[in-house]
Amino acid sequence: MAELKPYRGGYYLWNYLPSTPAAIIFLILFLLITGAVAWRMYKTKTWFCSVFVIGGMFEVIGFAGRATAHDKTDKLMPFVIQNSFILLAPVLFAASIYMVLRRVIIQAHGEALSIIPVKWLTKIFVMGDVVSFMVQGSAAGLMATGDNAALGQNIIIGGLFIQIIVFGFFMVTTVIFQTRMRKSPTTESTDPSNPWESQIYMLHACSVLILVRSTFRVIEFIMGHDGYLLLHEWPLYVFDAVLMFFVMVIFFVRYPVPGDRRASKDGLIPLQSV
Incomplete structure (x- = not known):
């Protein structure tokens, strides 16, 4: 029977035995929805969505790591994989x-x-995203060691705050x-073949879910290793896994695909929701 084991000395990577069935369920869910988004991206040639698909693969890899961790709570690699990929x-x-x-x-x-x-719009927000990614990514591994866990936790909190600030500005x-x-x-906005507001609502929905998830993560890390959120497994699934799965579902349902109108002068393909 599996039991909670320390990684080294008296330091525990986990505060509970991670559930293999729960991890497998979300591994399958994320694999299916990632495959669906990837298929739609391929069919519509909207390659900018490849970043979104990679995010879905991160979720798959992360929950694969959790699925193997039930009887390996003293092993570093499963913890690092699930912690890093689900976080990012x-x-x-x-x-x-x-x-x-x-x-x-x-x-x-x-x-x-x-x-x-507009020429700066994507650059500004993606740059903030890159900074958040690098900060969180550099700290995720530190949390796996007893000596540097507190430092890694504080760095991740900083990265999450960057993400929340950038996302808040994006929502505004x-x-x-x-x-x-x-x-x-504008004349173009009243064209029935240009459902711009439908796309905006998709952005609102995804943004709120990601913001709630990031806020949960900040609270989780602020409460610390002995806080309720890290002592129990269910909050991760309710406030992270479920929310990110719905982000992917909403993006798939309201996916931006080529429409029938003429492309704009700078070569972008018109958007249409399906």
Whole structure:
């Protein structure tokens, strides 16, 4: 029978025996939805969504790590794999969401209504995403060692705060653009074949879910190794796995695919929800 074992000395990587069935269920769910998004990306040639697909693969790898950890709580590799990949996957989802907003604005010819110049829009938010990714990624491994766990935890909290700030600014940018477009609609925005607002609602839904998840993670790490959230497994599934799965489902259902209208002058493909 599996039992909780220390990694070295009296330091435990886990505060509980991770559930293999729960990990396998989400491994399968993320594998299916990642495959579905990848298939739609291939069929529509929307290659910018490859970052989103990679995020889905991060979830698959992360839960594969958890699935093998039940009787290996004293082993470093399963812990590092699940901790790193599950932690970083939402950063990649966010990057794709930023790219969608730029395309929505251009296809609606609403560049003048954006509070950030469109040519800088994706660069600014993706750069913030990259910084968050690098900060969290550099710290994820530190948490696996007793001596550096506290430092790694604090660095991850900093990376998560960066993600929350960037995402909050992105949500404000999206809401302002939507409000302005409603007040001063362009000719392109009233075209029935350009469901720009449907795409905006998709961005709102995904953004809220990712923001809730990131806030949960901040609280989790602030409470520390002996806090309730890290002492129990169910919060990870409820406030991370389930939310990120729905992010992928929503993105798939409202996927930005080529429409029938003429491409814009800068070569972007019109968006259409299916």
